[in-house]
Amino acid sequence: MNDQVFTIDLARCIGCGTCSIACKDRTRLPDDVDLLQIETTERGAYPAPSVTHRVIHCFHCAQAPCVDVCPVDALTHAADGFVALDEDACTGCGRCVDTCPFSAVTVLPDATAAKCDGCGDELAEGREPTCVRACPMRALSYAPASAPLPPGRVREVEIRGAEAAPRVCYLQRPSTSHS
Amino acid sequence: MTTEATTQDEERIPFSCCLDCGSRCELVAVKRGGKLVRIDTPAGRPDTAVLPRLVPCARGRAHRRLLSASERVLHPLRRTGPRGTGEFEEVSWDTALNLVAENLTAIQTEGSTEAVLCGTGAGAAGSPGFSGGGALRRFFSFWGPITGLGGNMSFHSVGLAENWMYGGTVDASDRATLQESRLIVLWGNNPAETHMGPNTEFFIAEARDRGAKVIVIDARYTDSGVLADEWIPIRPGTDVALAAAVAFELEHNEWVDRQFLARCTTGYDAYRDYVLGVSDGVAKTPEWAQDITDVPADTIRSLARDLGTLKPTAILPGWGPQRTLNGEQFPRAMITLACMTGSVGVHGGGAAGLGFRKGAVFPMPGMRSGPHGAGRTLHNATWAADVLSGDLQPPVKMVYAAGTNIVNRSPNTRTNIDALRQCEFVVVNEPYMTPTAREADLVLPIALNLERWEILRSWGHNAHGFMSPPVTEPAGEAKTDYWVFSQLARRLGFFEEYTQGRDEEEWVQHMAAGAGPAAEALLRDGVARLDRELHVGLADFRIDPEAHPLPTPSGRIELVNPAAEEAGVPAIASYEPQPTVPPGCLRLLTPHSRLRANSVLHANAWLQRLEPHALWISAQDAAEREINNGEEVVVRNENGTVVVPAKVTERITPGVVCLYQGTWYEPDETGVDRGGCANTLTGHGLSPSNGIATHSACVTVRRAES
Numbered sequence: 001m002n003d004q005v006f007t008i009d010l011a012r013c014i015g016c017g018t019c020s021i022a023c024k025d026r027t028r029l030p031d032d033v034d035l036l037q038i039e040t041t042e043r044g045a046y047p048a049p050s051v052t053h054r055v056i057h058c059f060h061c062a063q064a065p066c067v068d069v070c071p072v073d074a075l076t077h078a079a080d081g082f083v084a085l086d087e088d089a090c091t092g093c094g095r096c097v098d099t100c101p102f103s104a105v106t107v108l109p110d111a112t113a114a115k116c117d118g119c120g121d122e123l124a125e126g127r128e129p130t131c132v133r134a135c136p137m138r139a140l141s142y143a144p145a146s147a148p149l150p151p152g153r154v155r156e157v158e159i160r161g162a163e164a165a166p167r168v169c170y171l172q173r174p175s176t177s178h179s
Numbered sequence: 180m181t182t183e184a185t186t187q188d189e190e191r192i193p194f195s196c197c198l199d200c201g202s203r204c205e206l207v208a209v210k211r212g213g214k215l216v217r218i219d220t221p222a223g224r225p226d227t228a229v230l231p232r233l234v235p236c237a238r239g240r241a242h243r244r245l246l247s248a249s250e251r252v253l254h255p256l257r258r259t260g261p262r263g264t265g266e267f268e269e270v271s272w273d274t275a276l277n278l279v280a281e282n283l284t285a286i287q288t289e290g291s292t293e294a295v296l297c298g299t300g301a302g303a304a305g306s307p308g309f310s311g312g313g314a315l316r317r318f319f320s321f322w323g324p325i326t327g328l329g330g331n332m333s334f335h336s337v338g339l340a341e342n343w344m345y346g347g348t349v350d351a352s353d354r355a356t357l358q359e360s361r362l363i364v365l366w367g368n369n370p371a372e373t374h375m376g377p378n379t380e381f382f383i384a385e386a387r388d389r390g391a392k393v394i395v396i397d398a399r400y401t402d403s404g405v406l407a408d409e410w411i412p413i414r415p416g417t418d419v420a421l422a423a424a425v426a427f428e429l430e431h432n433e434w435v436d437r438q439f440l441a442r443c444t445t446g447y448d449a450y451r452d453y454v455l456g457v458s459d460g461v462a463k464t465p466e467w468a469q470d471i472t473d474v475p476a477d478t479i480r481s482l483a484r485d486l487g488t489l490k491p492t493a494i495l496p497g498w499g500p501q502r503t504l505n506g507e508q509f510p511r512a513m514i515t516l517a518c519m520t521g522s523v524g525v526h527g528g529g530a531a532g533l534g535f536r537k538g539a540v541f542p543m544p545g546m547r548s549g550p551h552g553a554g555r556t557l558h559n560a561t562w563a564a565d566v567l568s569g570d571l572q573p574p575v576k577m578v579y580a581a582g583t584n585i586v587n588r589s590p591n592t593r594t595n596i597d598a599l600r601q602c603e604f605v606v607v608n609e610p611y612m613t614p615t616a617r618e619a620d621l622v623l624p625i626a627l628n629l630e631r632w633e634i635l636r637s638w639g640h641n642a643h644g645f646m647s648p649p650v651t652e653p654a655g656e657a658k659t660d661y662w663v664f665s666q667l668a669r670r671l672g673f674f675e676e677y678t679q680g681r682d683e684e685e686w687v688q689h690m691a692a693g694a695g696p697a698a699e700a701l702l703r704d705g706v707a708r709l710d711r712e713l714h715v716g717l718a719d720f721r722i723d724p725e726a727h728p729l730p731t732p733s734g735r736i737e738l739v740n741p742a743a744e745e746a747g748v749p750a751i752a753s754y755e756p757q758p759t760v761p762p763g764c765l766r767l768l769t770p771h772s773r774l775r776a777n778s779v780l781h782a783n784a785w786l787q788r789l790e791p792h793a794l795w796i797s798a799q800d801a802a803e804r805e806i807n808n809g810e811e812v813v814v815r816n817e818n819g820t821v822v823v824p825a826k827v828t829e830r831i832t833p834g835v836v837c838l839y840q841g842t843w844y845e846p847d848e849t850g851v852d853r854g855g856c857a858n859t860l861t862g863h864g865l866s867p868s869n870g871i872a873t874h875s876a877c878v879t880v881r882r883a884e885s
Contacts, residue, residue, distance in 0.1 A: 012384050014371035014402040016773055017789040021240040024785055025217050031244075031784045042828060046797060047412050049400050049829040127222045134220065136234040137381055151388045 002081030005145045006129075008055050009171045011153060012139035015040055015053030022134035023057070027114070033106055035116045036131055055131070055140065058083060058104040058116035059166035066096035066105060074113070081167070082118035101161025145169060188212055193221065193705040194647035195635050196239045197310065197628040198776035199301030201375040203637045204235035205706060206242070208629060208650040215629070215651045218242045228355050229713055233377035233643065236773065241785045242629060246651065250611040250782035252624040253655025262600050263846075265617050272656065275621055276663070280670035282577055282604045283322065291573040292323030293554040296562070296602070299328060300583025302609075302779050303625075306633055308546040309661040309686055311582020315608070318664040319579075320549035321673040326575055327553030328562055332588070334533060335870035336501035340510035341532045343740035346730035349530045350537040350716040354640050357382040358389060359527030362489035364482075365395045366513060367418060368497030371402035372773035375534060376640025380406060392485060396421070397497075398768060399795065399837055400830035411482065412832045415766050415874060417472040418500045420754040422512035424468030425483045426454045429519050434487025436521025443724050444518050446739030450751045463754075471754070473832070491527035492520050495534070499770055504757040504864055504872040507743065511752035515738055523736065524721025526713070535639030536714050543634070543644075544693035546686070549676060560590050560871040561863045563598035581608035581625075581660055584843075586615040587778040590861040590873055592844045592852070593819050608660055611782045614844040614856070623663055626653040632687040634701075642709035644697040646687055659683060747867035757875055764877040765800060765836045767814075769857035772839035778856075781843050792855045793826035795837035796880060801827040804881055811883035813851075814838065816876065819859035821852045822883055836880060840873075 015038055023036040036057040043050050060083045067075045067083060072091055078084035092111030097103070105115045119129035123142075127133065132140045141147070149155070149171060156170040190210040195203045207219040218240055226232050255275035260266025270278075286294050297319050299312025308317050319325045331338055341349050354376045357363060363383055370379040383406050387393050395407040398415050413421060429435050430451060440447045449458070456462035465476035465483075472479075486492055496513040500506070513531040522528035557565045562585075566575050578599060586595045592614075599605050599618045607619040616622045630653040635645045653659075661683050668677035681689060691701040700707035719727040728734030739750045749755065760766050771777070774786040781787075794812055806812055808827040813820060814836070823838065831837060838857045845854025852859040861873040 011405070014380060014405050016371065016402070017237040017786075018235070018240055020789065021237040021785055022218075022220075025240060025243055028216075031788065034788075042830060044829060046799070046829045046831075046833070047410070049404075049410075051400065051402070051405060051830065053402075053405070130219075133222055134234070134240060136236055136378070137384055138226070138234075139384075 003144050003146070004081070004142055005167045005169045006059055007141045007143055007147070007169045007171065009139040009150060009153065010052055010054065010156070011171065011173045012137045013053040013055060014137060015051075016136060018136055019055060019131035019134045019140060022130050023116070026130045029108070029114060033108060033114060035104070035106070035114060054170070056102050056104060057131070058100075059102060059168040060118055061161070062165035062167065063163065065099040065101070065164055069095045069099050071095065080118070080120055080123075082120055085113055085115060085117065087112045101164055102166070191219070192647060192650050193645065194629065194633065194650070195645035196235070196242075197303050197306060197633060197635060198238065198779060199304040200238065200776040201373060201638055202377045202640070203635055203643060203645065204233040204239050204377045206235050206239050208647075210650060215243065228358060229710060230708060231355060231378050231381075233641070234381070236374060237786060237789060238774070238776065238780055241780070241783050244785040245780065245783050246627060246629060246654065248611065248782040248784070251654045251657070252609055252612055252616065252622050253657065254624060255656065256622040258620045262618050263596065265612070267622065272658070272666075275623060276666050276670060278621060279606055279667055283671065286577060287323060293326050294573045294576040295319070295325045296557070296566070296575045296578045297325045297327050297553070298578055298580030298583050298585045300585065300588060301777070302582035302584065303628070303660065304582070306635060307543060307690065309659070309683060311660055314660040314664050315579060315581035317546060317548050318668065318677065320551050321668065321676050322549070322551065322671060324551045324554030327556045328559050329556040330558040330560060330869060330871070332559050332871055334498045334501070336506040336866065336868070337496075337498060337510040337533050339507060339746070339868060340514055343742050344511065344514050344731075344737050345530070345532065348535060349532040351532060351534045351640075352526070352529055352716045353536060353710070353714045354379045354382050356526050356713055356715055357493055358385045360386050360391050360491055360493040361527070362485055362492040363391055363393045364486070364492065364494045365393070365397070365403055365407070366494060366496045367397055367500035367509070368495050369397065369401040369403045369770065370495070371406065373497070373771050376638070379640070392489060394482065394485065398832045398835045404830075411474055411478055414471070414473045414832065415500070415768060415835060416503045416505060416757045417754070419505070419508040419512045419752060420463070420468045420471040421474055421479065422516055422752070423454050423463035423754055424465045424479045425486060425516060426450070426519060427463045428465065428480055428483030429487050430454060432483070432487060434483070435519050439521035439523070439721075440518060443523065443721060444736040444738055445733045446737055446751070447518070449739045450515055453751055453753050471756075486516065486520050490521075491525045492522045493527060493529040494520075494522060494531040495529065496531055499768070499874055502871055502874045504866050504875045505755045506866045506870045506872065507746070507748045507868055508752050508755055511740075511743075514736070515752045518736055518738065524715070524717035526715045526718070530717055533639070536642075536716055538642045538709060538714065539637040539639045541636060541642065541644065541695055541697055541709060543636070543690040547679060549673070558865070558869060560865060563589065563591065563594040564863050566598040566601060567594065575602055577604040577606070578602050579606045580615055584613040584615045584778045586618060587613065587841070587844055587856055587858060590858050590871065591818050591863055592856050592859045593850075594863070608663060610657065613778065624655060624657040625663070626657040626659050630654070630657065631659045632683040634687045634690050644691075644694055644701050644707040644709070646691045646701045646705050648684075760834065760877050764879055765796075765834055767860055767876040767878045768835060768837045768874050769840040769861060769876070770837065772841055775841040778841045778843060781841060791824065792839065792842050793824045794880065795826050795828055795831045797831045797833040797835070798827055798829055799833040800836070800880070801825060806880070806882050813881050813883050814860060814878050816860055816878045818862050819852060820850070821855050821859050823855040836878065
């Protein structure tokens with residue numbers, strides 16, 4: 001059983017976009033298609049504002065609603081733990097797009113869906129996923145859910161789309177709330 | 180060779196960016212079946228404190244999109260329509276080169292080679308002498324004395340401060356030493372965007388995880404704010420007053436490292452007398468500074484307590500606060516505080532200077548230059564005004580720009596265009612159709628670094644070398660700067676002198692082979708790491724200043740500088756106010772963006788998408804002007820008008836607006852800049868010692884008519 005999760009340290013992410021560009025370069029999709037997005041949230045008022053950058057992509061949910069709704073079984077739970085997309089089977093109906101709690105699936109102009117594939121090919125060659133390796137802050141990892149946390153971090157408790165059991169763990173400093 | 184696993188037909192070629200970005204990072208060009216398919220980073224090597232992976236930023240990772248940018252110039256182009264209209268016809272390389280040679284010969288025949296303005300910048304920085312401005316300067320060194328451009332646009336006043344106080348460029352510490360800091364003060368510094376050395380922001384985050392406190396002093400809550408415990412907003416141009424009040428508190432509470440001051444510095448008494456008010460009757464108390472800086476007195480006391488009691492302290496000043504009409508004083512105040520807190524020469528401390536360490540730029544055999552230097556030099560910030568003044572003898576008739584988008588990158592864009600339009604012949608070597616290229620009579624298409632041989636050294640913060648072959652064919656008919664100038668040299672009769680019998684590959688191999696301890700690794704792996712242990716700048720000096728004196732008259736750090744008075748500024752780092760913001764106006768800051776290196780990389784669709792160009796304006800100032808987030812605003816002053824969307828935010832000090840520099844000038848039919856080029860709004864004013872003052876601009880802002 002693959003118990004690895006995408007771990008994203010909100011206390012380190014500076015929103016630089018390097019992961020996003022690295023992903024774009026690997027996937028060879030059109031300029032305006034991003035499989036990895038950075039959601040930036042500004043909170044608070046001058047002179048005490050705060051900002052959070054949140055990396056979002058397909059988190060290969062254990063109870064993925066996209067798999068459930070796909071009428072042609074183009075989306076499946078693969079053996080490596082990722083949610084796999086069979087582009088040949090996909091008809092581009094877009095039901096997965098509407099059901100994804102992270103809006104992490106896109107339908108391309110050629111009427112096939114596109115989403116993060118987990119960089120299974122990188123993992124097979126002994127490398128970490130592209131976004132993880134790309135991060136100048138070392139804020140991203142793909143590691144067992146039980147891996148020790150960096151100093152002074154806690155796991156964010158409220159998780160978007162928790163019912164889908166996404167394989168993501170956001171870390172934050174205990175004093176701050178990023179919900 | 181690389182240790183990472185690769186598939187059978189995959190080639191992984193190490194390279195680095197040639198950007199003027201302040202860093203040199205490790206990139207890998209991945210080819211499959213002989214074709215460039217992606218840009219990657221090295222994998223499989225662990226991070227260590229001494230040899231961390233030099234992880235590139237988004238700009239480095241976006242190289243592949245740059246190669247295919249729609250703005251690429253693919254053929255030599257000759258102007259057919261009026262300047263600036265972008266009407267060109269394709270011509271052959273022979274025709275284009277003959278045209279340049281004819282114009283140069285005509286000017287030479289007239290007897291005044293200074294009629295040629297040699298426009299150089301850092302658009303293709305790094306390679307020693309055969310790309311961009313370096314190649315152009317060297318070309319003209321064989322031809323005749325031309326009109327050059329001078330004046331440091333980046334760190335003029337930091338350089339002066341280092342010369343006056345340390346006697347020259349100060350040896351800084353590896354960025355990795357920041358992990359030992361207990362306090363890091365990012366003073367007008369935003370490494371989350373500007374980096375200035377690979378991994379700088381990473382090491383700051385590591386230090387914080389080890390218990391360090393991180394403070395950001397800035398008019399904006401930048402993305403570096405994520406890494407900080409505290410943001411201290413400040414009125415731009417008043418940092419030196421804040422520093423003086425901090426110094427007052429350090430004195431008042433006996434938090435001054437008197438032993439360090441006595442052993443390693445001279446002149447402290449004069450600064451202390453200024454701070455305590457002995458010399459001018461005004462004590463620089465937190466209350467005094469509060470009125471000037473808008474920083475509450477209690478915040479100043481707290482900052483002083485941190486600086487006085489948390490050791491070691493790294494004060495990391497940015498370069499933004501010295502691009503003002505009073506810019507000389509800021510870096511001097513930072514160095515003075517580094518001395519008062521005893522931070523110089525300490526592991527985890529720092530000299531508060533430029534941050535360039537010894538050994539970063541290791542020697543390599545260079546290219547011999549010709550006998551001619553610049554006959555005269557105009558200032559990078561004001562050359563256009565000089566050209567337009569009519570006072571230059573001889574007047575500038577021809578401009579040759581290579582590796583520089585001078586229209587965009589010099590203050591007062593409109594004037595820069597007017598100056599070019601006054602010249603008879605403008606040639607531009609460019610990979611892209613920039614606003615400068617649009618003004619040219621002839622545009623010569625130039626290859627990007629992945630399309631040519633490249634050799635690069637670290638920018639200053641670590642000691643690495645990079646050497647890379649072309650990994651893909653040049654776009655269209657693009658050629659290298661070196662090829663262009665070699666061909667011109669052939670036409671003008673100094674081909675042998677210019678090339679010294681080598682082509683680019685031979686030059687790169689020659690330079691790599693002569694790179695001392697780096698040579699073997701450079702030639703074998705394409706990347707060489709000279710670091711073997713962490714470097715702490717000025718450690719020897721701190722331990723024994725008698726045995727390791729600085730190149731100042733006293734051998735110590737000098738806090739009183741007679742040379743400053745000669746340059747028109749006070750002898751100590753006193754607060755000198757700049758002109759206040761006129762009523763109804765807002766102070767404009769035009770900092771560097773994480774998406775570009777100056778105006779280079781503007782033509783990258785991937786990077787543009789990361790963050791829309793917008794004017795940062797405080798919620799308070801926006802409300803007063805009935806401006807909503809995302810609405811277009813008209814930003815105007817005596818230099819020009821820009822229309823861009825507003826980013827209404829709580830992350831900027833009221834009274835201040837911010838427009839990232841580097842997007843391309845894009846005038847509409849009425850002359851309004853729709854591209855949001857920051858220099859459309861900056862002027863020609865200089866500080867007393869002729870430093871650029873782009874962050875002293877003021878603008879009015881109103882909602883655009885819908």
